[in-house]
Amino acid sequence: MKNGKNPTLKQKKAIQAAGLNQENWLVYKAEPDRLHLVHRNLNQTKIIFL
Numbered sequence: 192m193k194n195g196k197n198p199t200l201k202q203k204k205a206i207q208a209a210g211l212n213q214e215n216w217l218v219y220k221a222e223p224d225r226l227h228l229v230h231r232n233l234n235q236t237k238i239i240f241l
Contacts, residue, residue, distance in 0.1 A: 193219040193236070195229045202226060209239040 195217025198206060205226060206213040216237075220227035228237045 193229050195219040195231075198226075205239065205241055211237070211239075
């Protein structure tokens with residue numbers, strides 16, 4: 192599993208805008224144009240574009 196960090200307020204808003212529950216996702220890589228997320232329980236990864 193990738194080690195995720197708690198998202199910042201701006202990142203939480205981006206996760207919500209992507210239709211995901213921001214309480215279930217951690218950020219393991221933040222780039223200027225995208226966020227790489229890992230699910231807290233399922234260890235699934237997703238990439239969302241900002």
